Amino acid sequence: MAEDKYSVIGQGIFDHVGGPGNVEKLIHCMTRVRMTIRDYDKVDIAGLKKVPGVLGVVEEDTLQVVIGPGAVNKVAQAMVDSVGVELGETFPGGHESNKEAVEAKAAQVHAEQKAKLKQTWWRKVLKSISGIFIPLIPVFVGAGLVSGIAAILSNLMVAGTIGKNWTDIITVLKVINGGLFSYLAIYVGINSATEFKSTPGIGGAIGAMTLLPGVVAPVTITNIFNGQPLSAGQGGIIGVIFAVWIASMVEHKLHKWIPDAVDIIFTPMLTLLIVGAFTIFLVMPVAGVISSSLVGAIQWVLNVGGAFSGFVLGLFFLPMVMFGLHQVLTPIHVEMINKLGFTPLLPILAMAGAGQVGAAIALWIRCHKNKKLTGLIKGALPVGILGVGEPLIYGVTLPLGRPFITACIGGGIGGAVIGGLGNIGAIAIGPSGVALIPLIANGRWFGYVLGLLAAYAGGFVATYFFGVPKTALVDEDAATTSEPVAAVATATSAPADAAPVQKVAGPADLVATATGDLLPMEEVQDDVFSKKMVGDGFAINPSMGTVVAPADGTIVSVADTKHAIMMTTPNGMELLIHLGLDTVELGGKPFTVDVKAGATVHAGQQIALMDLTAIKQAGKLATVITAVTNMDAVSSMTGVQPGKVDEGAKVETVTTK
Known part of the structure; x- marks a missing residue:
């Protein structure tokens, strides 16, 4: 087919x-x-x-x-x-x-055969989630430690233990931490696209869409389900993953349907348009509807009170975090602080992270042979104790499946202790874990510590006896915690607003792409070009490093290694400008490219610079080749006159059918 x-x-x-x-x-x-x-x-x-x-x-x-x-x-x-x-x-x-x-x-x-027996749809989903988040674990740990330090200092300042002179230091720490967590949706979008074998840049763009860039009050986008304005981040990380999964399927289909010559222009544009609209008008609003319903459910649970409230909230808080729904609790916290002087909700929800800590310790003990898993736990556990739970959630318990559930049970047990003791609240909104201790109101910090210990113990016991999957016990079978190898991109994508060139058959001049010695294609010291396997044209052995466009047209793609540029012209030529021979092996180091996919250029306009000395030292030839790759569309080409030539000088005329 x-x-x-x-x-x-x-x-x-x-x-x-x-x-x-x-x-x-x-x-x-x-x-x-x-x-x-x-x-x-x-x-x-x-x-x-x-x-x-x-x-x-x-x-x-x-x-x-x-x-x-x-x-x-x-x-x-x-x-x-x-x-x-x-x-x-x-x-x-x-x-x-x-x-x-x-x-x-x-x-x-x-x-x-063993894998086929075990590959349920749920395990495949968990494996994909693992592949998305494990590459982020090192930066989670680093940013999480910074966040923990900032939280402790901030809470100490709110409690009056340290002075206001710490404000600048705390602010800098929060900025460093915010570089990851404020834009986590973008990183997750890129990694999701890599996991689903689509273009990483498209995944990052979709993640960025959920942050609603450019939507500044009074401008809003309306939630089509409830008529309320969408909020940045609505839909959460799971929403981003789902949207990028849809984008990967759309992109793969478009790659099959769209002709190769214009694939790199139209595929990314149409993917962003289709999936962008789907994300904004369906994914984010659906999460908004869920959020509204959830607020009412939380208020009902709080009204019931006691240990039952604590258990339910502690149990279900982590799934809320995964869907980005925990942000709807912020106004509830604020309202409680305004009315009561503290929020009794925050210490209960903090138990969810404590359950993760207990589960991680149980996995560390039971799965000590799995060096990869225990290595992840060693890195993620300190920040988990400080109240930053993402490394443990996305890197350890969630990819394994059962430990995530048993960790949630631990959170429920800790929440039940906090709810049962009662009157334990935080005077301000802050992180969870031990970093929240300085913010506990009315000297009730000991009750909060008891809740932490109960959550640690609950998560540990539930995981140790019921939450360890057999696949995690030994290193070679821990496929769900293996780090995926990032897909290798081949060229930059065209921007979504790149307009296609309207092609009109007829003659067009090609100009010299560099200053130097002009050669006919058959004299190039490379069989692919000299035998015209990819097309006909001309070559120049350059004496200067400037490379210019051979004709008016649109840049279609730029190789990641910067050694090759594709463009189309108004008369329908598809041109390859190849910088040097076998220079793909140099990884782009000798080249500076001044154009991007989708850019409009004019004949003689500088598009790149070559470091001729570096190319020579690498043992490569710096020959600049200009080849018409769609020779079936060419009716005639004038001959090339060898000799000295200046960049921008007319070299030959190509007439298309």
Whole structure:
């Protein structure tokens, strides 16, 4: 089928290079799939060149299969997906003996069958959540410690223990901490997109949408369910994950439907438009409706009072945090402080984090063989004790499933103790954990400490006996706590407002992209270009590092390694400007690119700078190639006159059909 053509090309390549087992690693640049081959005797070069979709083959330090811009990233992704690795990762297999190969294969099949038996939809969801949040654990720990210190100092100042001269220090600490927690939705959006194998930038943009940037009073966006204004962050982190999951499916569909030549322009634009509207008008309002209902439920529970209230609130507070619904409690806290002088709700809710601490300690003891898990707990536990629960929630208990539930039970037990003792409140809104102790009103701090200890004990006992999944007991089976490898992006995405070029067939001039020696394409010292596998055009051995646009048009993409730029022109040409030969290996260091995808440029306008000395020292040629990659749309091209040329000078005329 049409949507499988990239997989078909990839399988054809594998068939002629000795199969995936003969490939060590696979990456791609703007035009070529680059493979590190284990045994070249198994490679059928002649057959490889005949694979439909393959434009040519180059044998160098890596085997380079020319696919062409637009399709190469999709073919490469299909190839690594079929093997189960990421771009740049080592392929399974190698030079083991037959016995070792059989044993390895048997172990792989056994593991696959075992995984199939256990892969319920719920476990898959938990694994995805783990993959999203584990990369954030180190910064959670760092920012959480800063937050804990700031909270203790702030609470001591409110209580009158330290003076106002600490204000600036506390403010700086809160700013440092706020860099993560204020914009957590963006980080989660990026990681969610990576986990769902879509564009990270789109995920980050969707996360940012939930913060309602640009919506400043009196301007509002109305919740279509209740007519009230939406609030920034409404929908919470789970809402962001759900929206990015939808975005990943939309993006994958659009990649299949939209032609390669304009895919990088229209796919991100349409994805942002469709999912952005879905997020703002459905995801966030639905959470708002839930929030309104929840406030009434909380008020009812508070009216019931006593240990029952404490247990229910302590039990369900963490799920509220996950959905971002805990923010609706802020006005309740404020109103209670205004009327009573303290909020009895905050100490009860603080027990939820204490239950997480108890659960984490139980996991540490029961799962001591799982070094990866215990390492996470060691980092997350100190900040959890200080009242910052995100590292424990998202990095430890939630990905494992059952420990999250038993931790919530611990929170309920602690809440029951606080509610049963009664009259334990906080004089201001602050964090939970031990950092809240200085804010406890009327000298009732000992009752709060008893609640903490009860929550610790409850979370510990419930988790130790009922909340430890077998998969967490040993390191090699702890798949739900493994850190995913970030997907490798290939090019910058076009901005949502990038307008497509209206194409009118006819002649257009191409100008020199650099000052230096002009060469016809067939004289380039690279078979891919000299044999015109990706198109015809010209090349320049530059004497200066400035690179200019060869024609009027729109930038379609810029390679992450900055060595290649794609653009289209008003007469329908698709141009590749390639900076140097094999310079993809330099990681972008010798290049400064002045344009982004979606930008409109004019012939002779500077678009990049090359460090010619650095390129030479790296043993690479600095040849700048300009190739028309859609030669099927070209009716004629004038010849190139070799010799000295200045940037911006007319080189040839290309007429499109």
